Amino acid sequence: MAKLQAHRGVSYEYPENTMIAYQAAIDQGYGIIELDPKYTADGKIVMLHDKSIRRTARDKNGESHDIQISELTLDEAREYEYGSWKGEQFKGEQIPTLSDVLDFSQKNPTVPLKLDNVWTRFPEEIRRSFLNEIAERGSAVHVGVTCGTAEAVKEVIDVIPDAYIHYDGTDLSEQTLVEISELANGRLTVWVCYDLPHLSWFKGEKASVELCERVRKYGKLGIWILSTREELEDAVVNLGADFVETNGKIKPEWLKVLA
Numbered sequence: 001m002a003k004l005q006a007h008r009g010v011s012y013e014y015p016e017n018t019m020i021a022y023q024a025a026i027d028q029g030y031g032i033i034e035l036d037p038k039y040t041a042d043g044k045i046v047m048l049h050d051k052s053i054r055r056t057a058r059d060k061n062g063e064s065h066d067i068q069i070s071e072l073t074l075d076e077a078r079e080y081e082y083g084s085w086k087g088e089q090f091k092g093e094q095i096p097t098l099s100d101v102l103d104f105s106q107k108n109p110t111v112p113l114k115l116d117n118v119w120t121r122f123p124e125e126i127r128r129s130f131l132n133e134i135a136e137r138g139s140a141v142h143v144g145v146t147c148g149t150a151e152a153v154k155e156v157i158d159v160i161p162d163a164y165i166h167y168d169g170t171d172l173s174e175q176t177l178v179e180i181s182e183l184a185n186g187r188l189t190v191w192v193c194y195d196l197p198h199l200s201w202f203k204g205e206k207a208s209v210e211l212c213e214r215v216r217k218y219g220k221l222g223i224w225i226l227s228t229r230e231e232l233e234d235a236v237v238n239l240g241a242d243f244v245e246t247n248g249k250i251k252p253e254w255l256k257v258l259a
Contacts, residue, residue: 001259002236003031004252005114005245007225008049012248015056015086017047018093019100026108029252032243035101036116039126044074045098045133053077057095058084098133105141114166117146120155131159144189150176153183166191166222170204172211181218188219189243194226194235212239226250233258 009021010028017036025033036049046069050056054066057080064085069077074097083093096104105113119130134143144164147153149171156163165184168191169176181188192215193199195206205211207223215221223235224245232250235241236258244250 002241002255003243004250004255005032005034005222005224005243006030007034007245007247008036009033010248012246014248015083015090015093017049017056017096018082018090019096019104020083020090020093022096022101022104024248026111028248030111031252032112032114034114034116034245037098037119037130038069039122039130040069040074040077041071042073043126043129045126045130046074046077047096047098047101048082053080056082056085058082098130102134102137102141102143105143106137109140109142112142112144112164114144115146117148117152117168119145120148120152127155128159131156134163135160146191147180150179150183153180157183163187165189167219168222168224170202172205172215174214177215177218184219189222190215190219191222191224191243191245194223194231196226196231199225207235207239209239212241216240229254 006025008016010024011021014021014024022033035047037045038048039045048069051068052066053069054064058064059080077095081092082095083090144166145156146166146168148169153165164187166189167180192207193202212221220242222243223241226232226244226246227249232244232254235244
């Protein structure tokens, strides 16, 4: 049976990339949770989608500031709260660190976490620190790392030999899929973009029956990012998706009618 991936947690209803949004994914029955890592000025990994804190952070006076997260230390980033932009009931939510979400994974081992491929654009020293922190937890956590190239997959496997790999690159050729699947050694999900108007910015090959059949020869199939029952049915029934990403508009119970 297919599973749903909660994009930035249940971000439709909760402030994205916060612990309350991740916990909501557990409580509502999502099968996997997607998170966005960034890094602070002192090299700490935190969960935040944007480079700037402007959209989702507020100071003690409720004001936003266009500051790059990479220009703030972790202590400085924690002077802001990351919930009230979504609703006053969420006021006080703090920015999660990688350590926080790894602890969360240990407490919820049946629901994997998926870290976005933005880590590949970190400086080399921070990339290695990011991967090492995951590696140090070993089998106590169920965390997958997203890569957009075969080179990134090699970098992950070099530090975490048994890592679960999520691939979302634009190159979905047979040759690349063979290479990535061999590196991942059976621990691979390939993510394919669903053809929707708001995803027109993605320049890679969009989901089709032919493409999805090709992908499923080499790993599990993920489809991103959907919001309606019709899209869900197409992805699961016609395209054969193992995972479907949604921001929370699609609920896990919707899958029962497709089983």
